[in-house]
Amino acid sequence: MSxxxxxxxxxxxxRKECMQxxxxxSSILIAFVLPFVLLFIFGYGVxxxxxxxxxxxxxxxxxxxxxxxxxxxxxxxFIALHRDxxxxxxxxxxxxxxxxxxxxxxxxxxxxxxxxxxxAAIQVLTDGSEPNTASFVGSYVQGVxxxxxxxxxxxxxxxxxxxxDVRPRFWFNPSTVSRNYLVxxxxxxxxxxxxxxxxxxxxxxxxxxxxxxxLLATPVTRTEFLLAKIVPYYVLGMVAMALCVTVATTLxxxxxxxxxxALFLISSLFLGSxxxxxxxxxxxTKNQFIAAQAALVAAFLPAVMLSGFxxxxxxxxxxxxxxxxxxxxxxxxxxxxxxxxxxDIWPVIWVNAVWLFFSALFWLGFTALKTSRRxxxx
Amino acid sequence: xxxxxxxxxxxxxxxxxxxATSLRILVMPVILxxxxxxxxxxxxxxxxxxxxxxxxxGASSTELVQRLASAKAFPHILNIYSEIxxxxxxxxxxAMLAIRIPSDFSRKIARRESASVQAIIDxxxxxxxxxxxxxxxxVISAFDADRTSAALPAQLVIRNLYNPNLEYRWFILPxxxxxxxxxxxxxxxxxxxxxxxxxxxxxxxxxxxxxxAYIMAGKALPGILVAMLQGTIISAAAVWVxxxxxxxxxxxxxxxxxxxxxxxxxxxxxxxxxxxxQQQAFLGVFGFMAPAVVLxxxxxxxxxxxxxxxxxxxxxxxxxxxxxxxGIFLKGYDFPQAWPNLWPLLLIAAFTLTxxxxxxxxxxxx
Numbered sequence: 001m002s003x004x005x006x007x008x009x010x011x012x013x014x015r016k017e018c019m020q021x022x023x024x025x026s027s028i029l030i031a032f033v034l035p036f037v038l039l040f041i042f043g044y045g046v047x048x049x050x051x052x053x054x055x056x057x058x059x060x061x062x063x064x065x066x067x068x069x070x071x072x073x074x075x076x077x078f079i080a081l082h083r084d085x086x087x088x089x090x091x092x093x094x095x096x097x098x099x100x101x102x103x104x105x106x107x108x109x110x111x112x113x114x115x116x117x118x119x120a121a122i123q124v125l126t127d128g129s130e131p132n133t134a135s136f137v138g139s140y141v142q143g144v145x146x147x148x149x150x151x152x153x154x155x156x157x158x159x160x161x162x163x164x165d166v167r168p169r170f171w172f173n174p175s176t177v178s179r180n181y182l183v184x185x186x187x188x189x190x191x192x193x194x195x196x197x198x199x200x201x202x203x204x205x206x207x208x209x210x211x212x213x214x215l216l217a218t219p220v221t222r223t224e225f226l227l228a229k230i231v232p233y234y235v236l237g238m239v240a241m242a243l244c245v246t247v248a249t250t251l252x253x254x255x256x257x258x259x260x261x262a263l264f265l266i267s268s269l270f271l272g273s274x275x276x277x278x279x280x281x282x283x284x285t286k287n288q289f290i291a292a293q294a295a296l297v298a299a300f301l302p303a304v305m306l307s308g309f310x311x312x313x314x315x316x317x318x319x320x321x322x323x324x325x326x327x328x329x330x331x332x333x334x335x336x337x338x339x340x341x342x343x344d345i346w347p348v349i350w351v352n353a354v355w356l357f358f359s360a361l362f363w364l365g366f367t368a369l370k371t372s373r374r375x376x377x378x
Numbered sequence: 379x380x381x382x383x384x385x386x387x388x389x390x391x392x393x394x395x396x397x398a399t400s401l402r403i404l405v406m407p408v409i410l411x412x413x414x415x416x417x418x419x420x421x422x423x424x425x426x427x428x429x430x431x432x433x434x435x436g437a438s439s440t441e442l443v444q445r446l447a448s449a450k451a452f453p454h455i456l457n458i459y460s461e462i463x464x465x466x467x468x469x470x471x472x473a474m475l476a477i478r479i480p481s482d483f484s485r486k487i488a489r490r491e492s493a494s495v496q497a498i499i500d501x502x503x504x505x506x507x508x509x510x511x512x513x514x515x516x517v518i519s520a521f522d523a524d525r526t527s528a529a530l531p532a533q534l535v536i537r538n539l540y541n542p543n544l545e546y547r548w549f550i551l552p553x554x555x556x557x558x559x560x561x562x563x564x565x566x567x568x569x570x571x572x573x574x575x576x577x578x579x580x581x582x583x584x585x586x587x588x589x590x591a592y593i594m595a596g597k598a599l600p601g602i603l604v605a606m607l608q609g610t611i612i613s614a615a616a617v618w619v620x621x622x623x624x625x626x627x628x629x630x631x632x633x634x635x636x637x638x639x640x641x642x643x644x645x646x647x648x649x650x651x652x653x654x655x656q657q658q659a660f661l662g663v664f665g666f667m668a669p670a671v672v673l674x675x676x677x678x679x680x681x682x683x684x685x686x687x688x689x690x691x692x693x694x695x696x697x698x699x700x701x702x703x704x705g706i707f708l709k710g711y712d713f714p715q716a717w718p719n720l721w722p723l724l725l726i727a728a729f730t731l732t733x734x735x736x737x738x739x740x741x742x743x744x
Contacts, residue, residue: 026658034665041669047682054681094539095709096718097701100681113531120532128541129708131549132421133679138536139512145534152531164487164518165494168511171468172501181502189668197664201657208576289569292660296561297407300664305418310677312506315424317417324418334471337502345469 004223013220013228017202021232030198031240035190039244042186043179043252046310053137056082056090056102063110065152069122072148073103078140094127101126101137172341183254184336185309187244188329189300191267194237195274196281196299200291202229203282203371222371226364230275237271238264248340258339262349266335269356273328274299276363283370303329328363331355382588386596394566394600404566408558408608412615415554420546423509428452429467429476431459436484442495445521446477451513464498474500474507477514487525540708548623551616552707553676555609556638556700560670563605563639564663567646570597572659590739594647598731601646602639609635616707625710634702634716637723641695644730651737670696698722 021027059070074081082090082099093099104123112120124141126134206212215225245263248254256263277299285291305311306320307329313321324330331352338348394404428446432439447455456473458464467473476498486493497514499507541548574580583593613631616622649662671677673687674696680688691697698719705711705719 024655024657026653026655026661030661030665034661034668037665038668038672041672041687045669045672045683045687046678095705095711095715109532116531121535122532124534124536126536126538128538128544129549129704130679131541131544131546134538134541134544138538141536142534149531164522165492166497166515166518167494168497168499170499170501170507178505181505193664193668197660201660205657288656288660289565289573292569292656293404293407293561293565296565296664297410301411301415304671305415308503310505311419311421312423312426312503314426315420315422315506320414320418323414338471341502342469347470 004221005227006221006224009220010224010227013224014231017228017232021236027198027236031194031236032243034193035240035244036247038190038193039183039186039247039252042189043183043248043254046182047178052078052080053101053133053140054080054082054099055137055141056085056093056099057105058085058087058090058102059083059105060107061105061109063114065110065113066105068151069105069144069148072144072151073141076140076144079144091125094125097127097130099127100130100133101141103141179252180254180341181337182309183248183252184340185307185333187241187248188270188307188309188332188336189303190244191237191241191270191332192274192299192303192329194240195233195271196278197292197295198236199229199233199275199278200281200295200299201288202233203279204286204288204291207286208288222368226279226368226371229279230364233275234268234271237275238267241267241271254340256340257343258349259344262344263339266332266339266349266353266356269353269360270328270332272360273356273363276360276365276367277328280363280367280370283367299329302327306330307333309333325355326359328356328359331359383592383596386588386592387599390570390596390600391603394604404562404604404608405611407561408611411554411558412612412619416547416550416620419550421505421509422546423451423506423513425453426451426475426506426510427454427456427473428510428514429456429458429464429473431464431476431478432457433481434479434483434485436488438484438487438493439479442479442483442518442521445517446514449513449517451510468498468500471500471502474503475510475514547620548708549704551612551620551622552703553700555612555616555703556674556696557671557676558612559605559609559635559638560642560667560696562608563601563642564646564649564667566604567597567601567643568649568653568659568663569656570600571647571650572653572656575654576656591735594731594735594738597650598640598643598647601643602636605639605642606632606635622707624707626706626712630711630713630716631703631706634699634706634720634723637720637727638695638699638702640727641723641730644727644734645695647734647738648730651734651741670694673697674700676700692722693726695723695726 055073057070057073059066073079082093085093087104090099090102094102102125104125106121106123109120109122122145124138126137128134206215245256249256278295281294281298282291285294303309306313306324306327308324309329313324313330316324335349335352335356338345430443430446432443446452456467458467458476464476464478468476478496478498480494480496483493483495495518497511499511501507538544571580574583588596613624617624645666646663649659649666653659653662669690673680673683673691673694675691676696680691680697683691702711702716702719705716709715
């Protein structure tokens with residue numbers, strides 16, 4: 001045991017690492033200020049529920065039917081109407097993105113409706129360069145359309161067809177606040193930053209500054225060296241995690257239904273793999289600039305794009321779904337979403353914990369393998 | 379003096395490109411992201427599993443189940459037979475949407491009364507689940523329409539301009555042009571000065587006859603060049619590999635890339651000027667980039683944000699550049715259409731470059 005690990009030496013190394021962290025104000029900033037800023041930006045900036053979409057309306061018809069439909073649009077709580085201007089003007093607004101859709105009621109609409117030959121049409125143009133918003137526009141106008149049809153049928157004394165009533169019930173997040181599932185997701189992005197990005201610099205820095213050579217000249221073992229790099233950043237990460245959870249649950253009102261124990265377990269495993277990935281990049285590249293770039297590409301961007309945090313994994317092509325299994329953030333996102341909103345559903349948590357465990361083992365083991373005790377070693 | 383600056387730029391480019399690893403690190407990620415992200419980043423819901431709990435055995439319910447099962451949006455159907463199973467399927471995320479058909483469904487339909495079904499939606503993934511729910515709703519509406527088949531007095535014609543089939547890839551690729559170049563350009567400009575400081579070569583630069591303004595220009599231009607190089611790779615791939623239509627002019631695209639590069643270089647040098655180690659600079663880049671990407675309108679539309687964040691988005695160069703690139707690709711923007719988003723970029727560049735210069739001169743003056 002003592003051949004690999006000398007507690008006194010380890011403690012001394014940890015102390016040195018901590019002093020380096022504390023001495024550079026940027027580490028403290030990243031661990032304590034950035035989580036706040038990012039949580040707020042993700043929690044309030046990413047709102048996928050288009051609550052009030054801006055829509056242009058051009059009515060070229062003076063008939064009662066046309067104005068009835070226009071009023072129905074006006075009354076929709078999901079639509080903010082722009083009624084001014086010509087077709088050219090409204091189309092320019094659509095091109096510049098000032099409105100996201102345009103409803104056109106052409107001149108013979110009312111007459112055709114009254115004629116009843118079914119050729120009357122209302123045209124809706126959407127801004128397809130924003131596909132998500134465009135489909136919202138489509139379904140909002142369709143909703144108004146159906147209300148208008150039902151209203152018309154009732155006015156004319158026709159029987160309203162008995163439609164099937166679909167009653168949605170949202171489990172775990174009844175009010176469907178997208179913040180409630182985006183905040184747990186963004187916590188995993190923040191932890192990726194703290195885990196992988198900070199550690200990606202630490203070993204490379206020793207090489208660049210030449211202090212690695214001095215370290216190699218001491219009796220410090222590989223295990224001690226790595227542990228001294230891991231433990232302080234693990235503590236830093238867990239403190240930041242505690243901070244994130246506190247802010248999310250108190251200031252932002254996101255429910256936490258799972259136990260702290262499960263949260264602690266999952267976060268520790270995730271930090272293990274995040275720190276491992278960062279250290280590996282740092283060890284292999286020996287260059288801060290390259291390690292930083294690599295960490296950004298290998299850790300941060302996948303954590304945003306491939307973790308299922310915003311983009312649904314099951315909708316991706318099969319080969320990308322395979323790739324997502326390599327991304328630790330994927331398991332963390334899934335576990336956090338369950339822990340925050342649904343509670344301790346152990347089958348979900350165990351699966352993710354086991355994957356995270358192997359991922360941590362893989363990255364840390366790989367790093368240990370790549371850490372040499374020689375200057376000329378690879 | 380021009381000659382001195384050219385030499386400086388040459389030195390920077392050499393430092394970037396002769397080193398095979400840094401060249402790889404500037405080009406490889408671009409290719410990797412080009413391969414992965416256009417497929418991954420989609421808000422469409424495909425391959426989702428639908429759980430059906432049919433408590434009714436009647437003809438109408440069977441027909442509805444068959445319609446749901448044959449819908450393209452739900453290739454996997456999970457038939458469940460008990461309340462407990464329903465809870466387990468949703469809890470374990472085996473399905474994000476379950477439809478429960480109550481036992482009186484067929485009877486009510488036969489009596490021409492309004493029947494109801496229940497949709498249980500996994501709120502943990504509410505966006506995707508809501509989209510899946512809307513697919514199910516369409517199936518049920520079609521079921522109703524065929525049942526009642528009343529002639530409609532008029533039709534609703536929905537047409538999607540610029541992107542007729544609402545292909546998500548057409549939206550992602552122009553946005554990627556903007557996002558990936560951001561990483562490249564910022565890293566080059568923000569870390570370069572910090573690296574010189576850390577390695578001690580900064581002092582050598584200061585004692586040379588080159589003035590701070592030239593040093594800054596020498597640092598900014600390589601960053602802009604890297605951004606334009608990366609932008610070219612992604613645009614080319616967007617057009618020829620992913621077949622995204624390109625409606626505007628190439629000259630305008632490069633002009634906007636240059637304006638964007640300038641504003642990024644401004645932020646990069648600003649970060650560089652206030653940092654003394656590479657770690658600080660790197661974290662500075664990160665502290666700028668994460669909010670810049672989130673608030674750019676790429677992840678969620680700017681108009682959905684609270685007003686305060688919309689103001690922040692207005693000083694985010696990325697949000698302007700994304701509008702311009704998407705406009706040039708999909709909407710065929712000409713210069714007058716692009717200008718409302720180009721001048722903010724130039725204004726941001728002027729502001730950040732000036733403040734970076736002032737800080738830089740003060741710090742190197744002593």
